[in-house]
Amino acid sequence: MAKLIECVPNFSEGRNQEIVEHLAEIARDVKGVTLLDYSSDTSHNRSVFTLVGDENGIQDVAFSLVKYASEVIDLNKHEGGHPRMGATDVIPFVPIKDVTMEECIEISKKVAKKINEELQIPIFLYEESAATQNRKNLAKVRKGQFEGMPEKLQQEEWAPDFGERKIHPTAGVTAVGARMPLIAFNVNLDTDNIDVAKKIAKILRGSSGGFKYCKAIGVMLEGRNIAQVSMNMVNYEGTPLYRTFETIRFEAKRYGINILGSEVIGLTPAQALVDCAEYYLQIEDFDYDKQVLENHLLS
Amino acid sequence: MAKLIECVPNFSEGRNQEIVEHLAEIARDVKGVTLLDYSSDTSHNRSVFTLVGDENGIQDVAFSLVKYASEVIDLNKHEGGHPRMGATDVIPFVPIKDVTMEECIEISKKVAKKINEELQIPIFLYEESAATQNRKNLAKVRKGQFEGMPEKLQQEEWAPDFGERKIHPTAGVTAVGARMPLIAFNVNLDTDNIDVAKKIAKILRGSSGGFKYCKAIGVMLEGRNIAQVSMNMVNYEGTPLYRTFETIRFEAKRYGINILGSEVIGLTPAQALVDCAEYYLQIEDFDYDKQVLENHLLS
Numbered sequence: 109m110a111k112l113i114e115c116v117p118n119f120s121e122g123r124n125q126e127i128v129e130h131l132a133e134i135a136r137d138v139k140g141v142t143l144l145d146y147s148s149d150t151s152h153n154r155s156v157f158t159l160v161g162d163e164n165g166i167q168d169v170a171f172s173l174v175k176y177a178s179e180v181i182d183l184n185k186h187e188g189g190h191p192r193m194g195a196t197d198v199i200p201f202v203p204i205k206d207v208t209m210e211e212c213i214e215i216s217k218k219v220a221k222k223i224n225e226e227l228q229i230p231i232f233l234y235e236e237s238a239a240t241q242n243r244k245n246l247a248k249v250r251k252g253q254f255e256g257m258p259e260k261l262q263q264e265e266w267a268p269d270f271g272e273r274k275i276h277p278t279a280g281v282t283a284v285g286a287r288m289p290l291i292a293f294n295v296n297l298d299t300d301n302i303d304v305a306k307k308i309a310k311i312l313r314g315s316s317g318g319f320k321y322c323k324a325i326g327v328m329l330e331g332r333n334i335a336q337v338s339m340n341m342v343n344y345e346g347t348p349l350y351r352t353f354e355t356i357r358f359e360a361k362r363y364g365i366n367i368l369g370s371e372v373i374g375l376t377p378a379q380a381l382v383d384c385a386e387y388y389l390q391i392e393d394f395d396y397d398k399q400v401l402e403n404h405l406l407s
Numbered sequence: 408m409a410k411l412i413e414c415v416p417n418f419s420e421g422r423n424q425e426i427v428e429h430l431a432e433i434a435r436d437v438k439g440v441t442l443l444d445y446s447s448d449t450s451h452n453r454s455v456f457t458l459v460g461d462e463n464g465i466q467d468v469a470f471s472l473v474k475y476a477s478e479v480i481d482l483n484k485h486e487g488g489h490p491r492m493g494a495t496d497v498i499p500f501v502p503i504k505d506v507t508m509e510e511c512i513e514i515s516k517k518v519a520k521k522i523n524e525e526l527q528i529p530i531f532l533y534e535e536s537a538a539t540q541n542r543k544n545l546a547k548v549r550k551g552q553f554e555g556m557p558e559k560l561q562q563e564e565w566a567p568d569f570g571e572r573k574i575h576p577t578a579g580v581t582a583v584g585a586r587m588p589l590i591a592f593n594v595n596l597d598t599d600n601i602d603v604a605k606k607i608a609k610i611l612r613g614s615s616g617g618f619k620y621c622k623a624i625g626v627m628l629e630g631r632n633i634a635q636v637s638m639n640m641v642n643y644e645g646t647p648l649y650r651t652f653e654t655i656r657f658e659a660k661r662y663g664i665n666i667l668g669s670e671v672i673g674l675t676p677a678q679a680l681v682d683c684a685e686y687y688l689q690i691e692d693f694d695y696d697k698q699v700l701e702n703h704l705l706s
Contacts, residue, residue: 112704114700142703142704144700144703160700160703160704204700204701204704205701205704289700296691349684349688350684350687350688353688367689368689369689369690369691370688370689370690370691371690371691371692372690372693372698374698375698375699375700375703376698376699376700377699377700377701378677378681378699378700378701381680381681381684381685381688381699382677382680382681382684384683384684384687384688385648385649385680385681385683385684385687386680388649388683388684388687389648389649389652389669389680389683390666390667390668390669391668391669391670391671392595392668392669392670393670394671399671399673399674399675400674400675400676400677400680401413401443401459401503401588401674401675401676401677402503402504402676402677402701404441404443404459404674405411405441405459405503405504
């Protein structure tokens with residue numbers, strides 16, 4: 109069975125639809141790759157592509173997109189609400205099927221090397237591909253943004269993983285790495301009190317002592333006038349969805365508040381939800397790879 | 408995206424491994440088809456093949472297997488514990504992906520017609536393909552078995568759907584139809600009292616007033632000395648797994664008995680479990696086809 113890898117490159121262009129459509133055309137032309145989705149945010153001036161493909165195809169498509177982006181996007185002229193440091197800002201590789209995290213890390217390094225050698229863009233390896241702890245977190249890597257990168261690259265601890273200590277004049281710096289699939293999972297509370305959502309979010313957040321692979325904030329859903337715990341589940345194996353859901357349920361009880369419902373935004377691997385069914389139905393000895401019919405059909 | 412159809416033919420041969428292996432070879436040789444599994448039961452003297460393929464491949468493989476079975480299996484010499492009426496006893500077609508039940512019914516009728524025309528085996532259409540209510544149930548169609556078929560075919564209401572009122576001399580009669588995927592789902596109770604499992608099974612069974620698409624019996628798991636509600640879920644959309652699970656939970660409470668766990672035996676479509684996660688996590692507006700990543704990858 110072919111290995112399947114997801115790649116979610118972020119480009120610093122969300123206003124010029126000609127460029128975005130050309131990126132999509134490039135992606136569609138690469139053999140062994142499917143373009144699942146792409147969307148642009150004009151206020152962020154940024155586009156996110158979701159691709160999936162085999163081991164070779166996913167490397168080819170990533171490089172081809174970065175090459176074109178480096179030719180047409182000039183960061184010196186870029187304005188937008190989202191932090192960014194490169195024409196291609198960040199490229200995560202994600203294991204989907206019959207592929208290990210280690211293999212995705214290898215892929216990320218191969219692509220990083222090629223981008224640097226052929227396009228002279230310096231690369232930081234981040235997340236699972238990071239060489240040191242302080243490069244794991246993308247926000248830390250990107251701090252200073254495009255404008256601050258020339259100076260940051262001179263700092264002792266910020267030599268690029270590939271390339272010299274100078275930015276590409278127009279394409280800046282790119283972060284390349286491997287990570288688990290990210291699931292946007294929100295839980296709605298039967299209250300208009302955002303403080304409750306914020307308190308529960310703090311309990312859940314790995315960074316404040318909660319679940320290691322959960323990022324969480326409390327927000328208001330203005331249209332419905334209810335508070336929501338909005339989460340990014342960055343490793344559904346390490347922190348399954350049901351665990352945060354049940355924790356929200358029992359923490360909200362302290363305030364006499366119930367859960368109204370939840371939302372999964374965008375794509376999710378089937379396994380993240382099947383794992384929850386396994387928990388709630390108390391299924392013994394379930395073998396996801398062997399027992400789920402569709403797993404035998406993926407080419 | 409290609410339509411994906413499952414086919415689960417049952418053959419009246421489970422002892423001669425040469426014949427079974429040759430059936431497997433035939434299945435592996437058909438283009439557009441994957442042989443997911445095959446297993447033989449020597450006491451039943453019967454083999455079950457699980458195949459999946461596109462619209463054309465699945466018809467080709469079904470016909471090729473039936474043709475070979477009709478050449479090498481002689482029902483006059485068949486002995487075994489399982490009811491049977493044909494060399495190929497029954498051929499269900501099952502919608503898996505991007506295919507409707509109506510299309511699977513059409514496929515079943517095309518294959519049935521070809522088997523009859525080219526091999527002179529009379530066919531009963533059963534389950535969703537059945538022309539009348541009393542042909543839906545396979546047990547009713549097969550009643551009388553191979554030995555009783557010559558006489559049964561003479562009865563007013565038992566003219567075959569394809570073919571004349573006489574059996575194939577060695578290959579008998581075959582049932583062909585379309586049905587939903589079947590999931591074997593068992594729930595273990597914290598009791599050694601089989602009567603409780605039997606009472607709950609009766610509550611669940613469609614045939615005794617329970618859920619329409621649930622077949623259930625109470626059995627003992629001798630090795631663990633616990634009682635089990637053993638179910639065949641014949642349409643997980645009509646009767647989802649969580650509904651029987653929660654019903655067992657609240658019915659068992661009457662006796663002060665808890666659920667120990669459950670088992671899914673063999674294959675299940677991912678959607679049957681994702682539907683359960685949707686229920687327990689109270690996910691609002693989840694779109695299975697669009698939001699599950701793997702659905703974009705199936706060829």
